[in-house]
Amino acid sequence: MVEPKTTANPLFLRDEDLRQAIELLFFAYRDFTARADALLARRHFGRAHHRVIYFVGRHPGLSVSHLLAILNITKQSLSRVLSQLVREGYIAQKQGDSDRRQRLLNLTEKGVALERDLSAEQRVRIAAAYKEAGGIAVEGFRKVMLGVMDADVRGRFGAPNG
Amino acid sequence: MVEPKTTANPLFLRDEDLRQAIELLFFAYRDFTARADALLARRHFGRAHHRVIYFVGRHPGLSVSHLLAILNITKQSLSRVLSQLVREGYIAQKQGDSDRRQRLLNLTEKGVALERDLSAEQRVRIAAAYKEAGGIAVEGFRKVMLGVMDADVRGRFGAPNG
């Protein structure tokens, strides 16, 4: 057994284990987003619209700059998508109370309905995967996913770990 | 086991749990690909180039149609990216032995070097996450990820030996 001595392998992680993880992420993410992408395409929307709809639904009254920070994209990139969603009545903007420069974002009823449609299949998929894997596995999944993302984003989740 | 009476939730899955899973996938995938994306941008390549480089490295002698099946994209989409990689000397094509219509794909030395650069940070990231989470968690991660992807893709992983 020749273990390639590439970079330091602090655990007993073979190259195969690392490759498998990379592929698990690729295929899971690809399939996880595929159906929503298809739904969006019918409405002439893309994945970016979904993300905006999702996070506005998740954080009602979100400011544009906060949304930008979550998505990690430029305001110009967001602009096209957000303007479209506002123009077509999925998202409502209202002036901030304390800071009137802000345009706080909320889903309209139409937006809530779209969000539900888009994430319905994803929720079913997650629920099925969680159920089949069991509670211990879910806890492991959470740990690994938190470890994969950037450290400064972990705080967003009720992370018991560092 | 206690069976909660929540209608659409066969497990103990609250809406919050499902949302968290969606976000774990989003943030982990986003951060997982971010550095490689930056490296690619310097070479005027994109994520699609990375995927091609990755899977050709993973499966030397891969045929174009098999690569297409793995990536789930059209040949026209692949064509632009693949032609570029061949033209710039990252991937070599050779005629198939049994079927001379095939153009079997292999990484050149240059391609191997690029693949290593691109996945180096990803491997470190996975290794760190795995190490911190521990073996049980890793097993759970694998189970959940397999459950999230489409059933017909799971065969690619673990089921028969490894």
Place this chain on the structure above:
DNA sequence: ATACTATGTCAGCAGTATTGACTTAAATGT
């Protein structure tokens, strides 16, 4: 010969994201 398969190409369209430059309006600091 005919049909099918593997691969490639041209053209056009849409979506996502970038950088750079500039604007408006409101908050804030000195």
Place this chain on the structure above:
DNA sequence: ACATTTAAGTCAATACTGCTGACATAGTAT
């Protein structure tokens, strides 16, 4: 008060990804 910074938006140019449709070439299979 005046200057600076911040929140949001806009215009323009560029690039990567993916799609559909149409067509071409070569090799395989009947």
